[in-house]
Amino acid sequence: MQFFLASFLLLPFLLVCIVESLLKLFIPKKRKSVTGEIVLITGAGHGIGRQTAYEFAKLKCKLVLWDINKHGLEETATECKRLGAKAHTFVVDCSNREDIYSSAKKTTKAFLPEMMKNNHGHIVTVASAAGHTGVPFLLAYCSSKFAAVGFHKALTEELSALKRTGVKTTCLCPNFINTGFIKNPSTSLGPTLEPEEVVNKLIDGILTEQKMIFVPSSLNFLSLMEKVLPERFQAILKRKIDIRFDAVIGYKMKGK
Helix, strand or coil: HHHHHHHHHHHHHHHHHHHHHHHHHHCCCCCCCCCEEEEEEEEECCCCHHHHHHHHHCCHHHHHEEEECCHHHHHHHHHHHHHEEEEEEEECCCCCHHHHHHHHHHCCCCCCCHHHHHHEEEEEEEECHHCCCCCCCCHHHHHHHHHHHHHHHHHHHHHHHCCCCCEEEEEEEEEEEECCCCCCCCCCECCCCCHHHHHHHHHHHHHHCCCCEECCCHHHHHHHHHHHHHHHHHHHHHHHHHCCCCCCCHHHHHHC
16 A cells, blocks of 8 residues: 555656656757777677677777677778777677686676776667567577566666666667568568668667667557557557568477
């Protein structure tokens, strides 16, 4: 009972927050400067990672580029240097903890603990729209992206509890991207996204310190609707969205 009474007393503050949020829609937030900042990018040898490196290079950041693909990594670094940025490359297998720690000692010594000590930094998690809703035949992919979104939210709350307000967090959740990872994707929400479009939204979100970036932005509304709409109506809505891609249906049995 005390909880409901306390929540009722917060209603005036809720109205203030709603008005504040509406004002932010019409008054764009000033973009922060990242010139000279050290930016570590994983998966920098291709796709979103490569395009992100290019954009930060244009902003004159000091780049630390990680990827398991040495050739792709070197190509990215060459272009970043041409754009006027300093770029350091490390061939890293991000599934190997020892590899990560070994490379970290050569670059920033530590990540989150050092950021918290200085109360300065920005952690970006690349997730997906599939981290907010289940998609048939993408079980493993959705599970990993739900984990990424959960990591971002838990980290954001932990930093807030520790009063490390100078360490910012952002989570990128795009629709299907034309990277070849998923074959022939399509939805009624619009055409398959190009990496450059997604990265432009990501950079803008980082510089304006957005916590959650949906691409396209209509996914924000759909994510909200999934939390409040009845399950039966959601099922109809998902059919209207009409998610399609080439899927492998069925499971191979061992010994068969």
